[in-house]
Amino acid sequence: MPVKVIVGMQWGDEGKGKIVDMISGEANIVARYQGGANAGHTVVVKGEKYVLHLIPAGVLRPGKTCIIGNGVVLDPEAFIAEVDGLTARGFTIEGSLFISSRAHLIMPYHKRLDRASESSSAVTKIGTTGRGIGPTYSDKSARLGIRVGDLFRPDYFKSRLAQAARQKDSFLGSFYGEGGSDVDGVMETYMAYAERLKDFVADTGVMIRAAIEEGKSVLAEGAQGTMLDIDQGTYPFVTSSHCVSGGACAGLGIPPSSINEVLGVMKAYTTRVGEGPFPTEIKGGDGEKLREAGGEYGATTGRPRRCGWLDAVVGRYAVEINGVSSIALTKMDVLDNLPEIKICTAYELDGKKINSIPEDATDMSRVTPVYESAKGWMSRTAGMDSYSTLPDAAKRYIDRVEELLKAPVSIVSTGESRDSTIIR
Numbered sequence: 001m002p003v004k005v006i007v008g009m010q011w012g013d014e015g016k017g018k019i020v021d022m023i024s025g026e027a028n029i030v031a032r033y034q035g036g037a038n039a040g041h042t043v044v045v046k047g048e049k050y051v052l053h054l055i056p057a058g059v060l061r062p063g064k065t066c067i068i069g070n071g072v073v074l075d076p077e078a079f080i081a082e083v084d085g086l087t088a089r090g091f092t093i094e095g096s097l098f099i100s101s102r103a104h105l106i107m108p109y110h111k112r113l114d115r116a117s118e119s120s121s122a123v124t125k126i127g128t129t130g131r132g133i134g135p136t137y138s139d140k141s142a143r144l145g146i147r148v149g150d151l152f153r154p155d156y157f158k159s160r161l162a163q164a165a166r167q168k169d170s171f172l173g174s175f176y177g178e179g180g181s182d183v184d185g186v187m188e189t190y191m192a193y194a195e196r197l198k199d200f201v202a203d204t205g206v207m208i209r210a211a212i213e214e215g216k217s218v219l220a221e222g223a224q225g226t227m228l229d230i231d232q233g234t235y236p237f238v239t240s241s242h243c244v245s246g247g248a249c250a251g252l253g254i255p256p257s258s259i260n261e262v263l264g265v266m267k268a269y270t271t272r273v274g275e276g277p278f279p280t281e282i283k284g285g286d287g288e289k290l291r292e293a294g295g296e297y298g299a300t301t302g303r304p305r306r307c308g309w310l311d312a313v314v315g316r317y318a319v320e321i322n323g324v325s326s327i328a329l330t331k332m333d334v335l336d337n338l339p340e341i342k343i344c345t346a347y348e349l350d351g352k353k354i355n356s357i358p359e360d361a362t363d364m365s366r367v368t369p370v371y372e373s374a375k376g377w378m379s380r381t382a383g384m385d386s387y388s389t390l391p392d393a394a395k396r397y398i399d400r401v402e403e404l405l406k407a408p409v410s411i412v413s414t415g416e417s418r419d420s421t422i423i424r
């Protein structure tokens, strides 16, 4: 495998962390291509739980090279906390983890802007994680950003910081009534970060392309999910990066021709955090059952996730857009105690049946899901590791997912640990 991309097929939180950790056994390099510390990838190894926000899940396997690609926005404070946390738990990070010098830095004013915008009644509330993601990508596109490599050119860094802070402070002051930045203080803090970061920074694009050339295998780890993609998701209720598999090319500096496999990760039901349309959301009753059974609380913010039935319209869209070659169906065991399980197979909009995602979020919020329903298996699949032991109703559910999404299910996850996995 030259490059295998792992991509979320819904609104994030599909359980990508566990799948990346599992698959990374066969990879030489594991590389994150977008997003920032808004992600929360949970991995359980030998009963120990790890929540990774920035560092690729491959770090938990010895001998892997892990890369934070140029498409990621890096919060140095969060990064250092994560490195220190893993080091304290016995992992050796130095020498195996690299950050692209082209990745953009999240600055204190980005977080202030994110939070001010979310708490203002004058701006559409997105329900962000408050980690400064949107404002950092905005500055990147506006060519006002500061990159990781700039940390090592202090004069240039300072002039960029002074320029950006003047602009942000003016806006924060006039629009949100907030105070200004302490430019000298930020400079001092970021120069201290530079000391901590210096041994991790590299031209990671060169590293990955050389590895591909040598026939090594690369796992490109996506964060969030297809429906949160800035272009292909439910805009404006999205994150600010390209979560889809295509984002791996620009976010790592690799050619499309190097990708030979896309593994789509999809939960056996659906969740969403934050605002925005969610056609199959279940309010109350079964929705709460799913939340409790699935532990559906944000790994980054602790917010309760909105829960609902599996949406095959979303799934098909994700298969098409990402070129999903096979699916990892996760958290199957969360459905164990439901007497009836529904799948949304189409939508109705203004009295017409549709099979695709409306381009507009307002239309998406008006659709009525068309459901088919099946009897649940009402028995324990949690912890199962063999397909043959699955109850028939669970097998039928998997078959129906494959039929509706037109892609094979190659992995079924039945619990948090590495062992609770069925390979088909």
Ligand code: IMP
Binding pocket: 011, 012, 013, 038, 039, 040, 126, 127, 128, 129, 130, 131, 132, 133, 134, 223, 224, 228, 237, 238, 239, 240, 273, 274, 275
């Ligand atoms: P932001 O990425 O913090 O700007 O948030 C934008 C939207 O993406 C919000 O609805 C967030 O809840 C959502 N989001 C961001 N990261 C994640 C994630 O890792 N999982 C699920 N939702 C996320």
